[in-house]
Amino acid sequence: MTETAVGTATGTPRLMEGSEAIAEAMVVAGCRFFAGYPMTPFTEILESMAEKLPPLGGVCMNAESELEAIGMAWGAAATGTRTATGSTGQGLALMQESLAELTLARIPMLVINMARSQADYFQATRGGHGDSRRIVLAPMDVSEAVELTQLGFHLADLYRNPVMVYGDYYIAHTYESVVVERRDFGPLPAKDWALDGSSGGTGAAKLLSPLGDYKQRDDVGYDLADYYARVEVELTAMETDFAPMAETGFVEDAEVVVVAFGTPGKFVRYCVTELRAEGAKVGFVRPISLYPFPTEVLREAVRTARAVAVYENSAGQMIDDVRLALLGTVPVEFIGGLTMDSSAFGVGPDLQVPIIKQRIVDACRSAGYELGEGF
């Protein structure tokens, strides 16, 4: 029925809060520098890294703000050390300038975006100035977060580019039986660009800068156009090489296909599975990589569909990518909305199986797909 692009780990499960599981995944992936500033629901990841890194010879910094945190991470990552930082929506917004600049400087790192709700989709996938781009991975639960966190480090080093993991309050604060084991995703290029001191005194100094990676002479000056053009080629090569990730289910003969990512994607998968058991021809697509967006998977998944319904816990942001992917071939209806409880940390009262199920049923009816009695 369904196929995830990420394998399931085996071994002895332990009950861990999502934040700790993500921290542990970072550590087993070889992350040895972490910097951040506390903010719910990111705080517990920072706390957990502060506990785990020093005994391993690593460093965790509680910075003065998110601006300093990403600056520290930038410096550490430039030495070739596996490095991560992160925050939630507001803090991530503060980090966007550095994130764009260090992308242009070709610095790999992992950015953990523990968002409050799904309304940070735009800034996750589009944030930052210039032509900077980055892979964004969105797990649906703790187990998948453990996998994608490790994959994120691998992709960052593979493409020499920041990679973002898009989590949320649910993933941060849910305890699950989870296995954290080091995963091997294959060989990586040598970090011969890293400022690790190895070329000191040889005359072959290295430069890692968003303004160019070769020494400038006064009589030549900066040729930024040349540098930016080269970065553009590298980023496009990354987008071409990386196969967008998505999970699909029941789409072969679906009348209506529901699209959702992250934790709500898990709810939608559950609702669609129940509706199928009750006889409704509905399917789902769960984008796992939000950027690059799984356009081809989505196009293939809606071949028999008369309509597509998009559920997001926001006013609707990913729906733009869904519409761009389908180019008007299938009508796209929004069945989500931003709902929060009084904590405003992204716990949505609408995230309930019966509520989402009913919206899917309503979307079927408004698309002219008659479900019959019992729905």
Added chain:
Amino acid sequence: MATGIGGQGIQLSAQVLARAAICDGRNAMLFGSYGGMMRGGSTDASLVLADGPIDSPPVLSRCWLGIAMHHQYLSGLLDKLDERSVVFVNTSVVQDRIDTEASVIGLGATELAVETVTAVCATMVMVGAVAAATSLLSPDALEAGLAEALPSYRRQHLELNTAALAAGREAGFELARNDAIPAAWTSR
């Protein structure tokens, strides 16, 4: 699902149940909702136990076992119960009749805690009673779960909480002997 007010130990008790279930060889998923309130605010914990992998989303739409430690914020739990559910109610605090189709089992957990250990252990007493009355978890697993769940800065209270579980266990066996638990339900 367990509900109460901040300070009653709802989150800790749910941790004990979840970790005990793992010790008994089950899978567990636990989601706690408590905002910024340490004392007096709403707090609830949703726990999913299974013999196989858990596919459920973290927020439950219905539950078959409820623990109600306080009358405030109780509606969130009551909405999720149906006629097949059983809800254990702390009658020391929740004194009004509960409007539900579920089977209601009353236990004066706070009074029992005051008599046997101390008032702050009321929810741990209730957990001991629920585990015993339902045969949900073995006493050994509960104690192992407690040892794992207590944070390092609360280790000095291990003995007290173990005594609370034991006091609850006796009360739970008593409830089971009195046929308080529907027979069809315990076989689930």
